[in-house]
Amino acid sequence: MIQEWKTNCMQHHKHCMQRKADPLPKRILEITTEYVFLRERPRNLAPYACLSHCWGLNGPAVKLTARTFGRLRDGLKACDLPKTFRDAVEVCRRLGIYYIWIDALCKDF
Amino acid sequence: MGDIYENSHITIAATASHDSNGGLFSSDRPVTSRLEKHPHLYVRASPEMFPTYADAAVPASMPLLTRAWVYQERKLSQRTVHFGKHQVYWECQTGFASEDSEQDAMWNTYTADLENSIGLDWGDKCVDYKTYWHKTVKEYTSLQMSYESDRLPAIAAVVDRMSRLQRVDDIYIVGLWKDSILSDLLWSTHDNKPRPVRVAPSWSWVSAQNSMISWDGYQFTKETKVVSLEYTVVGPANLGGVTNASIILMVPVLNLTGFDELDSAANDDFWWATRFQDISKAAAITEQFRQSNLGIYHSWFSPDYDLTTANPPFECGCTVKLLVARTSGADIGGIVVQQISKNAPEYRRIGFLRVNLRKTEHKGIGKITKKEPTRTATAEEMEKETARLIQPLPMEEVKII
Numbered sequence: 001m002i003q004e005w006k007t008n009c010m011q012h013h014k015h016c017m018q019r020k021a022d023p024l025p026k027r028i029l030e031i032t033t034e035y036v037f038l039r040e041r042p043r044n045l046a047p048y049a050c051l052s053h054c055w056g057l058n059g060p061a062v063k064l065t066a067r068t069f070g071r072l073r074d075g076l077k078a079c080d081l082p083k084t085f086r087d088a089v090e091v092c093r094r095l096g097i098y099y100i101w102i103d104a105l106c107k108d109f
Numbered sequence: 110m111g112d113i114y115e116n117s118h119i120t121i122a123a124t125a126s127h128d129s130n131g132g133l134f135s136s137d138r139p140v141t142s143r144l145e146k147h148p149h150l151y152v153r154a155s156p157e158m159f160p161t162y163a164d165a166a167v168p169a170s171m172p173l174l175t176r177a178w179v180y181q182e183r184k185l186s187q188r189t190v191h192f193g194k195h196q197v198y199w200e201c202q203t204g205f206a207s208e209d210s211e212q213d214a215m216w217n218t219y220t221a222d223l224e225n226s227i228g229l230d231w232g233d234k235c236v237d238y239k240t241y242w243h244k245t246v247k248e249y250t251s252l253q254m255s256y257e258s259d260r261l262p263a264i265a266a267v268v269d270r271m272s273r274l275q276r277v278d279d280i281y282i283v284g285l286w287k288d289s290i291l292s293d294l295l296w297s298t299h300d301n302k303p304r305p306v307r308v309a310p311s312w313s314w315v316s317a318q319n320s321m322i323s324w325d326g327y328q329f330t331k332e333t334k335v336v337s338l339e340y341t342v343v344g345p346a347n348l349g350g351v352t353n354a355s356i357i358l359m360v361p362v363l364n365l366t367g368f369d370e371l372d373s374a375a376n377d378d379f380w381w382a383t384r385f386q387d388i389s390k391a392a393a394i395t396e397q398f399r400q401s402n403l404g405i406y407h408s409w410f411s412p413d414y415d416l417t418t419a420n421p422p423f424e425c426g427c428t429v430k431l432l433v434a435r436t437s438g439a440d441i442g443g444i445v446v447q448q449i450s451k452n453a454p455e456y457r458r459i460g461f462l463r464v465n466l467r468k469t470e471h472k473g474i475g476k477i478t479k480k481e482p483t484r485t486a487t488a489e490e491m492e493k494e495t496a497r498l499i500q501p502l503p504m505e506e507v508k509i510i
Contacts, residue, residue: 002190005199005206006119009188013203016187022116047118052182052189054173056128084123087133091121091190100121101113104129 003095021045024099027064027106029072031089031098036081038064038072038105048099051088060085060104072105111185111266120186124173125194133192159191159198159205159212162248170194177252178259181266184245238275239289243324246284246296246314250322257308257318265347272347281349282340283313290335290356294444295327295434297411297461304414310340310354311458312444312509317413325463327434327442330499334359336506355455355510361502363431365445401498404469410445412460419459426451431462432507433499439466439491441499446509455510466495 009016024042060082064072078089085102092100114120123133141153157168167174171193183189188201196208204215249264261284268281279286285293294312300320309315314322340354416423427448434443442463446456468486486494 001208002197002199005190005201006188009199009201009203013201016202019118022118025113025116050114050117050120050182050186051123052114052120052173052179052186053123053129054127054131054176054179056130058128060129082129083132084126084129087192088121088123091133095119097118101117 002091006095020047022047024048025101025106028099028101029089029105031078031092031100032075034077035075036072036078036089036100037075038069039099040073042099046099047097048101049088049092049095049097051085051100051102053084053102055104063104064106064108111181111269114182114185114266115187115270117186118188120182120189122173122179122183122189122191124171124191124198126192127172135192135194137194139195156195156209156211157193159193159207175253177249177254178263180249180252181264184267185270238271239286239292241275242271242286242289242293243296247321247323250314250320254319260308260315260318261348261350265345268349269347281346282338283309283349283351283354284315285313285349287338290338291329291333291358292324294356295329295461296322296324297463298322298413299411301412301415303418304420305418307420310351310356310510311413312356313354316458320414326436327440328436329432329434329443330361332359332504333361333434355508357506357508358432359504359506361433361499362505362507363433363502365429365431401494402469403466403494403498406465406467408462408464410460410462413458416459421450423447424450427453429459430456430505430507433502435495435499437492438488439486439495440464441466441495444509446507449510455508458509466491466498468494 023045024039025048026041028039028042028048029036030039030042062068062076062080062082062085078086081089085105088100088102092098121133123129123131125135126132139153139156141151144150144152157170160167160171160174171191173179173191183200186200188199191198191200198208199206204213206213245264245267249267254260254263264284272279272281276286276288279288281287282290296314296317298314298317298320300317302317302319304316304318307316308318336357336359338356340351343350343352427450429445429447431442432444432446433441435441440463442461444458445460445462447459449455449457468491
């Protein structure tokens, strides 16, 4: 269903931006079969997704900090991410999008 | 940060989740049951409606849509897929769709439809940026914010986009735009929230912390002018942060003196309540109204915040003025300002007054009582009458901080 909406939007909506590839933000998560990797200053163009979510009272269990930076860069198993992030990664995979920007994991805190 | 959402291919919205553990997918299906007499038919509870932007009633199952920070993420995204409790919704710059097709729609980007349109009308084609901004602020201020200090930052990406695409040569100052400032000043709120600290000049809607802001079609007369607008910029332009801000207007003024005759000894909440009701009555006993053949049919004062929390507190004997504006119909009103302290040259904005006028046959009577006959005047007649009422008012320079 989502794929169908997306195809329709990409093909028929003249008010929606129709770029096939986007300049990637300065930090982004790359999605592979099992892992997500934090990429810095990627040079390539590729479609990416963003996650819009509630932080809740305490915020997500995993955040980008000086301590977690190395772990995220070396790759984190998608199944170790908080559930909302994990699900979003799964949606990306199914839509054929291999980059996702999640504020908690891509912004400095 | 805004360009991250603007450039992204798609935004995935965890609309039904309260935090990062809620996930996107829900196995919760709406309650359905089979009809006994027609076994091939099922009934289900009517689905929750996806709320419009300015909708105060966001369903409890969509916590994401109550968050002020999320407003610009949604507004800036090219396309968003919302994972709801019972179904998935699609939102893009062109339209809206859902699994049950209940609210499927295409957006209008034209001004005339701004008020009615339900959602993502970016309005890049919208000519009336002024109305568009007022609508944006109204939608944005209806949302929840954990930290009041985020008020300007959480809308900055939208401001950024507007100054890039629509208001290229304009200047953004604490939530208002310089080119349309006379109109932007005429905001009001009904929330009456406390104001523990001053975070913005009193003439900016940002000063009414936590309150839902709206514009109700009031305009200053064409004689009204901005004499000066002074401020020191603090931080990046898209935040619009300022200090030492003041604005001087040359504006028709009605002195609201009538309410000041109350017993000022009883300085408690009740006293305050009656005092501010009296602001709306004060207009009625002014000389201008005595001389006109208009009566006040209804008047209403909306304080910008809970004025009992004013800091510094109000002093008795400070002048209160109405900076007069009007609607295109039979309403006059405008910004109510009060002297900062006795004999001070500066004023602070304290609220907004609306006065609905009717024509009365009895000359010289201010307030219409129920026994007096009122005649329904035509719209043009009323417009002329209110213009005649405003026209002789003194024009004064008023400095508001």
